Amino acid sequence: MNPGTDRQVQLLCRSAELAEGGRAWVWDVLEYGRPARAFALRFAGVLRAYLNRCAHVPAEMDWQPGEFLDNDRRWIVCSIHGASYEPADGRCVGGPCRRGRLTALAVDEADGQVYWYPSRDIQPVAFDTPAAESLR
Numbered sequence: 001m002n003p004g005t006d007r008q009v010q011l012l013c014r015s016a017e018l019a020e021g022g023r024a025w026v027w028d029v030l031e032y033g034r035p036a037r038a039f040a041l042r043f044a045g046v047l048r049a050y051l052n053r054c055a056h057v058p059a060e061m062d063w064q065p066g067e068f069l070d071n072d073r074r075w076i077v078c079s080i081h082g083a084s085y086e087p088a089d090g091r092c093v094g095g096p097c098r099r100g101r102l103t104a105l106a107v108d109e110a111d112g113q114v115y116w117y118p119s120r121d122i123q124p125v126a127f128d129t130p131a132a133e134s135l136r
Contacts, residue, residue: 010124012107012114018042021073023066025114026052028125031103038122039068040107040114043087047114049107050090051122054078055100076102 013025024041031051037060040049052060056078062068063079070077075093076085083097090102106117118124 008118010116010118012040012116015047015109015112015114018047018114020045021069024062024068026062026066027116029105029118030123030125032121033123035125036122038105038116039066040105040116041068041087043069046088047107047109048087048090049105049116050076051103051105053103054080054083054097055085055092055102056081056083056095056097 012027018025018041020042022042024039026037026039029036029038037052038049039052039062040047052062054061057080059078059080061076061078061080068076069087070084076087077083078095081096083095084093085091085097085102086093090104092098092100105122106119108115108117
């Protein structure tokens with residue numbers, strides 16, 4: 001991957017900020033033009049990212065900011081109804097999510113950094129011009 005060649009690539013964080021089974025990196029996105037949140041975490045040595053939305057009820061899942069894994073650090077668990085998901089592929093493994101699946105986002109690591117590749121449906125939030133520039 002060469003982050004400089006693709007204008008869509010978004011730098012998320014340093015790789016070191018995503019410890020194995022640790023706190024996820026959470027960021028704002030637009031899903032079909034509507035505000036949403038996404039998260040990236042490291043599980044079994046692999047970087048994974050999903051839309052922060054339960055397949056059972058469209059609600060954010062973290063039980064504390066950036067905390068998605070159960071006490072055993074084995075499953076992603078929705079804090080609302082306890083739906084459980086396999087971190088490796090986002091598929092439902094228990095609870096009310098039935099055969100649902102989390103929406104995966106494309107991420108990659110290079111040179112100690114984590115990058116997100118927006119899709120047609122999930123885009124970065126466009127921020128306004130910084131306030132200091134708008135006063136000129």
